[in-house]
Amino acid sequence: MDDYILEMRSITKTFPGVKALSDVSLAVRRGEVHAICGENGAGKSTLMKVLSGVYPAGTYDGEIVYDGEVQKFGGIRDSEHKGIVIIHQELALVPYLSIAENIFLGNERKGRGGLIDWNRANADAAALLREVGLQENPVVPVNTLGVGKQQLVEIAKAISKDVKLLILDEPTAALNDNDSAHLLDLLRRLRDRGITSIIISHKLNEIVAIAQHTTIIRDGKTVETLDMSAPDVDTDRIIRGMVGRDLESYYPERESHPGEEVLRVEGWTVKHPTQDRLVVDHADFNVRAGEVIGIAGLMGAGRTELAMSIFGRSYGRFEEGRVFVHGREVKARSVAEAIDHGIAYATEDRKKYGLNLIEDIRRNVSAAALSKLATRGWVNGNEETKVAEDSRRDMNIKAPSVSSIVGKLSGGNQQKVVLSKWLFTDPDVLILDEPTRGIDVGAKYEIYTIINKLVAAGKAVIVISSELPELLGICDRIYTLSAGRITGEQPVREATQESLMKLMTKERELAA
């Protein structure tokens, strides 16, 4: 008989008019790492909100049995009291407070007279940091740490609350490979200490590496729970469950016919906005019409900084370098000028930098080229709607109408809105920064298809990505970037993950 720490039975959650979860069951054994997979919008996060009490008992049907008792959580405090802690994708740390202050926030180490005993707090925090393998002084503010380390602080905070069931929502989405590996290692150690984890992730390799069981959710229903120790279970098997069909391949086929050179960058050098150091150091690269080039680099290599500084000097302080579009030198000192010269840049963080989340699809699509819809400063609203409708159809944006609020769409559909916005500027060069971050397998495939359509139409596309298989799957050529320098250029047929990784870490080895 298995010992289940958590059983969610026949959970059904309805929002007015829509069934978000329908008869979903989830059984998690004590002391395992249990993965939950599903496309964006499948209902994973809703299920976790039901579990943690964000949607309190009574607002859903079904029952939650935790630690052998039926639980009726009225809010997050109730579930945390029982040892269930959720760590969200977007971290909930206070940036200017120290590590120790964050760990014990709301749970302060008090001494005499109700004042905080800082010595005890810092000592306890240091012990927790050792446990999660983070070598930092507990008094430093968390905003000085990278995302990976902040995640570890979150986990230390969870441990301080005597966590029994740890839920991680997309924990490695923003992490580089090293940090991800470290985090997975930590989960294994926690498991050995008897802490159960539920991990929601799109990175299937990681799930295969760490989970004992995987529950797949599709369209608000449980599809199956896979025993990961079974011989035939691999990433393809999970994908089949998620999409309900076999993906022929991750990456759609494309014939490559590169044409004229569209963009050439020479000696591009950019300084950090406040510090006296080069973030991009004499970068040279080019891209031709009908070609996809990739830029590979570890976190901090300067990929986004390179792209944004070319895009109207949106990052850092320009030092030197020249940009040629169609062989003619252009000086794009502002975003508007860059757009005029046919350069478009779709950001890696669409919620923060890419979209106006409180506006509808229509107004987001037109945002970068409003003047194309205007005569003498007045916008033609009907024409705008038509443009948005066309985008919705061409891009297959799943939304009730173009007046749907963008903040309420799933990640994949939001990304399609971002792409629509930039395509409406009619660019020659499209720089896509992490175009598939945080979106599900099905939508990724759609994005790749869109990229293929663009190059077929003669556009030049630059893709920045942390996922090497993605670059290998869609690019013609790949540049590697390390510490702001281009360290290599490989045609895709010669490149392998290993060869790229070697180039991406070149600088560091030299320095070491």
Add this chain to the structure above:
Amino acid sequence: MTRTVGPDPAQTQTNETPAEVPDAQQQALHSGTSDLRELLTRNLRQSGIYIAFFVVVVLFAILTGGTSLSPGNITNIVLQYSYVLVLAIGMVIVIIAGHIDLSVGSVVALTGSVSAVLVIRHGAPWWAGMLAAIGVGLLVGVWQGYWVAYVGIPAFIVTLAGMLIFRGLTLQVLDNISLSPFTPEYQKVSSGFLNGLIGGNGYDAFTLLIGALAVAGYAVSGFRTRVARIKYKQPVESFPLFIARVVVVAAVVMYFAWQLAHARGLPIVLIILGVLITLYGMITKRSVFGRQVYAIGGNLAAATLSGVKVKVVNFWIFVNMGFLASVAGIIYSSRSNGAQPAAGQNFELDAIAAAFIGGAAVTGGVGTVGGAMVGGLLVAVLSNGMQLQGVDQSIQSVIKGLILLLAVAFDVYNKRRAGSSR
């Protein structure tokens, strides 16, 4: 900050137009009732303010035995609160962009006093005083716009400083004493009426004509929009509902015009106000500039990376606020028939309250000129009604404060109910 989570399509469905509308014809076949419900629920926040306004008007009509709706009183409300409404137009734009302007009260005082000094002390013609006032207002806007847009100091600080600076300058300009009276032409701005231009029998035919023209304009532009939308295969309201909407608006406007015609005719202020509301309503809704204001308020970083010239837009927002503050300054100085060192105190608060009661979001990116006008009128009718009822000044202040709090609380509640995932 909203996070996209699981399927919460409930939110998308509650306040949207129907998902798939094959063609406008089919839409037009919809029954009037479901259409109406949709109209109301589409933007509960907006319709909430109209309903609240209606309730307050009816309430005071009953309490005062109809006095509050008397021709004389309606004229009074317009005259008394016009400058707050003018300020609220500029203020809502400032707020949509995510700023605030605390200085407008002082700017009203400064522009009014510059005008008064020229006209009353130096005997300049009335129009010279007004032009000077507008010039000063624009200069103030340029000053504040420069600090906000190009230096990057938060508007709260810049305009707090402005509040002190321009109040001080007002005292300087006036040498600390009040000036009075203005020439009759100058007074006309606030207390003049267009009356008897084309005669009438106990009522002013001209006022009725303007009212009728306004209704006709509303109907024609509404119809043209409708035709254009049908041409683009956009969903439109059913034809009976369209007619009903026009009839309701026509009834309200003509009743209002009728009452004015019975009293003293068409106030010049009302014409100024009507022109400004129409113009700025269009600017915010349909112009590139207006749309960029919303984009900046909605997500500054995204707007910047979409090529919006944020600095330029922010600069002009404040120049425009300065301009409208000078218009309010002219109206106020004309109404008070002079300039006082303490003029315009707390006007900024009334204007800000009007914008927020009218549905502007504290976080920026949301708000309308129309909403701010109704918000301002709500406060106006409320104050006026309470005055007629002889409610103590102190109680009036408490009630106005509560209304502001309730309006924003209602907004917050609505957003939460709509399920923004936190």
